[in-house]
Amino acid sequence: MTDFIQFRSITKTFGGVTALRGVSLSIGRGECHGLMGENGAGKSTLGKVLAGIHKPSEGDVVIDGTPHIFSSPREALSAGVAMVHQELAFCPDLSVAENLCMGHYPRRFGLLIDREAMADRARTLLNAIGVNLDVWQPMRDLSTAQEQLVQIAAAVGTNPRIIVFDEPTSSLAEPDVHNLFRLIDDLRQRGITTIYVSHRMPELFRLCDKISVLRDGQYVGTLGKDEMTHDAVVRLMIGRSVEEYFPHHLAGSPGDTVLRVRNLTSPGLFRDISFDIRAGEIIGFAGLVGAGRSEVAKALFGLDPRVTGTVEVNGQPLQLQSIQASMRAGIGLVPEDRKRQGAVLGMPCRANISMAVLDRVNRAGFLNDAKEKQIAANFFDQLHVKASSLEAPVNSLSGGNQQKIVLAKWLARGGRLLIVDEPTRGVDVGAKAAIHALIDGLAWKGIAVMLISSELPEVINLSTRVIVMRDGHIAGELARAQATQEAILRLMAGVEMAS
Amino acid sequence: MQEFGLTLVVLALGIIMSVYGYYDAAAGRPNTFLNFDNLIDGIATPMSYYAIMAVGLTIVIITGGIDISAGSIMALSALGTAAALQLFPSTAPAWQVLPVAVVVALGIGLLCGTINGGLIVGLNLHPFIVTLGTMSIFRGLANVLPPEKTLPSAGKRLPAAFTTEFMRVEVWGIQPMPLIIMLLCVALGWVYLRMMVVGRETYAVGGNEEAARFSGLPVAWIKLRTYAIAGLAAGLAGLVSVGRFGTASTSTGTGYELTVIAAAVVGGASLLGGRGTALGALLGTLVIALIENGIIVMRFAQEYRLIIIGMAIIVAVSFDRLSVYLSARRGNQRA
Numbered sequence: 015m016t017d018f019i020q021f022r023s024i025t026k027t028f029g030g031v032t033a034l035r036g037v038s039l040s041i042g043r044g045e046c047h048g049l050m051g052e053n054g055a056g057k058s059t060l061g062k063v064l065a066g067i068h069k070p071s072e073g074d075v076v077i078d079g080t081p082h083i084f085s086s087p088r089e090a091l092s093a094g095v096a097m098v099h100q101e102l103a104f105c106p107d108l109s110v111a112e113n114l115c116m117g118h119y120p121r122r123f124g125l126l127i128d129r130e131a132m133a134d135r136a137r138t139l140l141n142a143i144g145v146n147l148d149v150w151q152p153m154r155d156l157s158t159a160q161e162q163l164v165q166i167a168a169a170v171g172t173n174p175r176i177i178v179f180d181e182p183t184s185s186l187a188e189p190d191v192h193n194l195f196r197l198i199d200d201l202r203q204r205g206i207t208t209i210y211v212s213h214r215m216p217e218l219f220r221l222c223d224k225i226s227v228l229r230d231g232q233y234v235g236t237l238g239k240d241e242m243t244h245d246a247v248v249r250l251m252i253g254r255s256v257e258e259y260f261p262h263h264l265a266g267s268p269g270d271t272v273l274r275v276r277n278l279t280s281p282g283l284f285r286d287i288s289f290d291i292r293a294g295e296i297i298g299f300a301g302l303v304g305a306g307r308s309e310v311a312k313a314l315f316g317l318d319p320r321v322t323g324t325v326e327v328n329g330q331p332l333q334l335q336s337i338q339a340s341m342r343a344g345i346g347l348v349p350e351d352r353k354r355q356g357a358v359l360g361m362p363c364r365a366n367i368s369m370a371v372l373d374r375v376n377r378a379g380f381l382n383d384a385k386e387k388q389i390a391a392n393f394f395d396q397l398h399v400k401a402s403s404l405e406a407p408v409n410s411l412s413g414g415n416q417q418k419i420v421l422a423k424w425l426a427r428g429g430r431l432l433i434v435d436e437p438t439r440g441v442d443v444g445a446k447a448a449i450h451a452l453i454d455g456l457a458w459k460g461i462a463v464m465l466i467s468s469e470l471p472e473v474i475n476l477s478t479r480v481i482v483m484r485d486g487h488i489a490g491e492l493a494r495a496q497a498t499q500e501a502i503l504r505l506m507a508g509v510e511m512a513s
Numbered sequence: 514m515q516e517f518g519l520t521l522v523v524l525a526l527g528i529i530m531s532v533y534g535y536y537d538a539a540a541g542r543p544n545t546f547l548n549f550d551n552l553i554d555g556i557a558t559p560m561s562y563y564a565i566m567a568v569g570l571t572i573v574i575i576t577g578g579i580d581i582s583a584g585s586i587m588a589l590s591a592l593g594t595a596a597a598l599q600l601f602p603s604t605a606p607a608w609q610v611l612p613v614a615v616v617v618a619l620g621i622g623l624l625c626g627t628i629n630g631g632l633i634v635g636l637n638l639h640p641f642i643v644t645l646g647t648m649s650i651f652r653g654l655a656n657v658l659p660p661e662k663t664l665p666s667a668g669k670r671l672p673a674a675f676t677t678e679f680m681r682v683e684v685w686g687i688q689p690m691p692l693i694i695m696l697l698c699v700a701l702g703w704v705y706l707r708m709m710v711v712g713r714e715t716y717a718v719g720g721n722e723e724a725a726r727f728s729g730l731p732v733a734w735i736k737l738r739t740y741a742i743a744g745l746a747a748g749l750a751g752l753v754s755v756g757r758f759g760t761a762s763t764s765t766g767t768g769y770e771l772t773v774i775a776a777a778v779v780g781g782a783s784l785l786g787g788r789g790t791a792l793g794a795l796l797g798t799l800v801i802a803l804i805e806n807g808i809i810v811m812r813f814a815q816e817y818r819l820i821i822i823g824m825a826i827i828v829a830v831s832f833d834r835l836s837v838y839l840s841a842r843r844g845n846q847r848a
């Protein structure tokens with residue numbers, strides 16, 4: 015077998031932090047090569063070295079026999095490398111079409127932008143991956159999932175020889191994931207080499223010919239198709255095995271009703287939503303992206319001025335008018351979009367974690383530094399955050415570690431009802447188990463949890479009950495015993511698929 | 514660190530000018546730059562108004578906002594204080610005069626700042642537009658309201674208890690009061706931003722307003738109070754000015770807003786929000802004050818003043834850009 019791509023002892027340092035340490039790795043032509051490792055292991059960094067975003071401190075990459083040290087994405091692109099990034103980067107005020115054609119706008123008379131041609135091109139790119147979108151809407155209005163799809167379309171559209179997918183499915187829903195898999199199969203048939211970074215093992219097992227594992231910036235090994243097992247991968251990743259977490263809270267009996275929602279309606283988003291959550295329960299919300307789950311969550315958190323219906327928390331009516339009112343009632347929300355709504359990226363981890371508990375570290379107007387540090391350090395520990403220190407700005411952390419910071423902020427606050435929207439997006443297996451344990455621990459302590467997740471195994475494993483939403487209404491509710499993958503999927507897709 | 518770099522710049526400027534002053538001085542005469550009179554009267558006192566306002570403005574800029582009405586607020590405050598104090602006989606005792614002066618000056622500043630903040634938050638308008646409007650309105654009020662162009666009116670004098678015995682009081686041959694007030698402001702600003710919860714909230718709103726809102730921070734109130742503080746600082750600057758000169762005029766503080774913005778930006782406040790410190794505001798003002806003083810000491814034609822200040826601003830901002838660019842290169846599109 016020919017080694018199409020060869021990383022030769024790549025080292026990459028950021029200031030004092032060493033992200034990659036002499037990584038050597040070979041990838042065959044036309045292969046789909048998985049890349050795994052804990053959060054902060056260096057997967058994204060390795061991808062970015064290949065895509066020309068980071069120039070390696072040492073080492074080079076041989077592609078098809080030619081050694082390269084790319085110092086810009088443009089160079090990498092001209093060598094046929096494209097990358098779908100984990101942290102999405104677009105111009106939010108430009109339209110989908112403009113974003114997709116950026117850099118090579120179709121011209122008319124050499125000067126004017128040919129809007130029709132641009133729209134056509136954008137549609138072609140999107141159709142190539144099976145997506146239908148209004149190409150003139152501004153990027154800002156897209157959901158995270160749609161943004162992700164546009165990213166993928168943009169990368170595939172450059173006609174590359176090599177594509178790096180960095181956690182492409184972390185914000186996609188089932189059907190889109192299927193489309194993506196078909197696309198990758200198709201790419202492979204066309205001889206295009208793909209590098210696929212993910213924390214979701216079933217995906218990797220399904221797609222990849224080989225899986226390589228990084229640990230602490232070092233290459234630890236590669237598994238062939240026949241050696242790929244959950245255990246083997248985890249062992250390479252963290253040096254020990256991690257059991258699937260079995261929730262504790264199921265042993266306790268649920269307490270009083272904490273949240274009572276009746277006929278919650280918001281025009282155009284969702285309608286007639288009624289459900290209860292009792293103390294100690296974890297209610298999983300499943301549904302396609304756009305089914306209205308996050309919208310319900312935001313409304314409960316006081317973010318939807320047009321919402322109608324009644325909500326009671328611990329028997330007290332709650333006016334859904336402001337975040338402050340909801341928080342006073344004891345509701346917390348871990349938002350789905352960590353970059354926009356979750357973290358203040360330029361601020362240190364410590365300051366981000368304490369953001370929702372500033373009242374508790376407030377001593378006569380002054381910040382109680384010691385207490386703040388202690389809270390932050392505590393969650394750094396529990397969630398295994400990998401960062402150079404508590405003072406590291408959040409944007410210097412890897413994606414999964416950023417997610418942990420956002421989660422820590424709300425775990426620190428506690429309360430009566432915690433709504434978590436995609437709590438483990440982009441988080442590695444070990445940390446995922448830790449987060450599951452923490453959420454479970456909250457429920458065990460009597461906190462009601464509303465869990466929104468696109469990862470069915472997560473919903474199924476953690477939830478006491480599962481509520482499935484479709485097109486803005488509740489399509490059905492399943493007790494834990496009935497909440498199988500098929501049952502949920504059937505409700506998610508509606509009657510069309512039930513037959 | 515930003516402050517460290519600025520301190521180096523200040524030192525470098527100081528050394529260059531000291532050396533120049535040493536050779537410039539006639540035999541047996543003191544160094545034309547490095548002497549107490551020049552350092553206090555030529556640099557520290559004139560820069561005090563700027564620095565006081567720069568601290569207030571830095572807090573605004575940290576939230577991602579801007580306030581260009583500071584000079585006009587300063588004029589209103591100075592005129593109001595003069596108008597109130599000229600009602601007293603010029604020999605009125607300090608315990609009568611000082612509280613009135615402080616309350617009037619700070620009251621006017623606070624009121625104007627609150628109006629700015631109220632409009633920005635209440636109408637959800639861009640702070641540049643709002644303060645562009647109020648800059649003009651406040652200046653207009655300063656032209657219209659006082660009976661004369663200069664206060665106190667002809668034949669009257671402000672009480673000595675406020676002027677010669679307070680703001681211009683001499684200790685060991687220098688007049689330290691403006692300097693002391695300035696340092697006090699910087700210290701307060703530092704405590705506010707670094708040690709207090711309100712300061713943390715300020716950085717959070719500037720760093721990512723939506724995330725701050727999603728964390729339950731009262732974003733509207735945080736912004737409102739920021740503009741109120743900037744107004745308060747401008748009011749205090751007016752107080753210092755009227756005390757030092759013994760008069761206020763309709764043109765007091767004209768054009769100061771630009772110097773103040775320059776000082777804040779040179780001091781490391783990022784117009785994108787989320788970054789800036791009180792100490793930076795002081796150092797930024799000091800850099801500008803040193804350059805201005807250098808122009809005088811080195812006897813450059815005054816006409817070059819604007820050009821040199823302008824270049825200093827651009828150099829400072831491009832450093833800012835450069836550092837953002839470099840960290841972006843290191844961190845890729847995480848920022």
Ligand SMILES: Nc1ncnc2c1ncn2[C@@H]1O[C@H](COP(=O)(O)OP(=O)(O)OP(=O)(O)O)[C@@H](O)[C@H]1O
Nearest residue numbers: 028033053054055056057058059412413414843844
């Ligand atoms: N710009 C940067 N500045 C400082 N440190 C950085 C920067 N980018 C990455 N790092 C560090 O490099 C290490 C590897 O990061 P990388 O993003 O490659 O991890 P990853 O394997 O992709 O993790 P995840 O699964 O969370 O996405 C981390 O410790 C991270 O903190």
Ligand SMILES: [Mg+2]
Nearest residue numbers: 058100412413
């Ligand atoms: Mg990554």
